[in-house]
Amino acid sequence: MHETTDLEERVAADPGAFRVLTGDRPTGPLHLGHYFGTLANRVRLQRAGVELFVLIADYQVIIDRDVAERLPERMLGQIADYLAVGIDPETATIFNHSAVPALNQLMLPFLSLVSVAELGRNPTVKDEIAASRQAAVSGLMFTYPVHQAADILFCKANLVPVGKDQLPHQEIARTVARRFTERYGPVFPVPDALLTDVPVLLGTDGAKMSKSRGNAIDLSATADETARLITRAKTDAERRITYDPDGRPGVSTLVLLAALCQGREPESVAAEIGDGGAAALKKVVIESVNEFLRPVRARRAELVADPAQLRAVLAAGNERANAVGDATLHEVRAAMGAVV
Structure with a gap:
């Protein structure tokens, strides 16, 4: 380091x-x-x-x-x-x-x-x-x-x-x-x-995010495709949302993804969701990712058209x-x- x-x-x-x-x-x-x-x-x-x-x-x-x-x-x-x-x-x-x-x-x-x-x-x-x-x-x-x-x-x-x-x-x-x-x-x-x-972002199936596994959120994905992928993501049965990459890798990857898109610390995002559970977490992630990718998608659409x-x-x-x-x-x- x-x-x-x-x-x-x-x-x-x-x-x-x-x-x-x-x-x-x-x-x-x-x-x-x-x-x-x-x-x-x-x-x-x-x-x-x-x-x-x-x-x-x-x-x-x-x-x-x-x-x-x-x-x-x-x-x-x-x-x-x-x-x-x-x-x-x-x-x-x-x-x-x-x-x-x-x-x-x-x-x-x-x-x-x-x-x-x-x-x-x-x-x-x-x-x-x-x-x-x-x-x-x-x-x-x-x-x-x-x-x-x-x-x-x-x-x-x-x-x-x-x-x-x-x-x-x-x-x-x-x-x-x-x-x-x-x-x-x-x-x-x-x-x-x-x-x-x-930190390494896991895919929506809990394995390493990979082009070949179908578990990755592509930069070219639509907002609806992104929502479907995140909705299917693996979490766990514990309702309170915490950031614990070793103990709760699925939940923590979603928290980290939202944090990276928002430019915040993952602990802060997790604390804000609190007892909202997996549904609230996924809603935050979907909104965060789609907002983050919105200008990228718009620019990409212009580029692939030419x-x-x-x-x-x-x-x-x-x-x-x-x-x-x-x-x-x-x-x-x-x-x-x-x-x-």
Whole structure:
């Protein structure tokens, strides 16, 4: 936590010294878990003056599935989500994996810098394998952290906002940057991890909020869809509403969701509902979420009505990412002695 505090102070003092790489896989709509976990932080950093690279990780869709379904539609929807929550495409570079060959070409030298044993010990890889829909572990899944290192280092990002579960991946990127310098000379900064300090939002079924489980409140959901999801959410038999994440995870997630949308402390929200029970709690959550998402939904509706604009945003981001990636790859090839 001390390191994160120090980083925040450095960012506040000189935001122009930092470049952030962040992104998402286009496997479905982004939801409130994404918003409070990462999207709000991206907007905050960008508005502070940090340069933002936002990756639509289309190649990584096939890490844990056989095909990338409805990919063009989902990519445009993801761009609409980004813009609707406040990411500014005039200063942010929004791009996708498959459009930036230089980024993916960095995988080859980077793979030579890490061992099979190191990848096998990576706890995040183990989790991905355990949760995989595939019968066997693909080479892409096994080398997923190295691909993420290429994502981060191709643009020489020096700041990566992550949750604690992503720290092992981040450490691989740091390892690759250090070892490349030791072997070939300085090309890459060693990127710092900026830990996000937002509690995990559970889904309406009590499990982790996920695109694939149908338990998430999408940013694109209507007010009625949101109300139906929250009405079905798991609570418990105790009437008095309290905020106790360990003892009452279902109730506490709803309290936290209302608190985040209202910009208040969850204990205060719980105390206000008091003995109102689950019905009163869900009513407060429905009203809070729908009011919070109202401007996001309005902006998103405008954006999806103009897909040409969304394609133009991606085209401009891809052009910028390719220029950066080509320059980095040239530096890498020169450092390795591969430029004739």
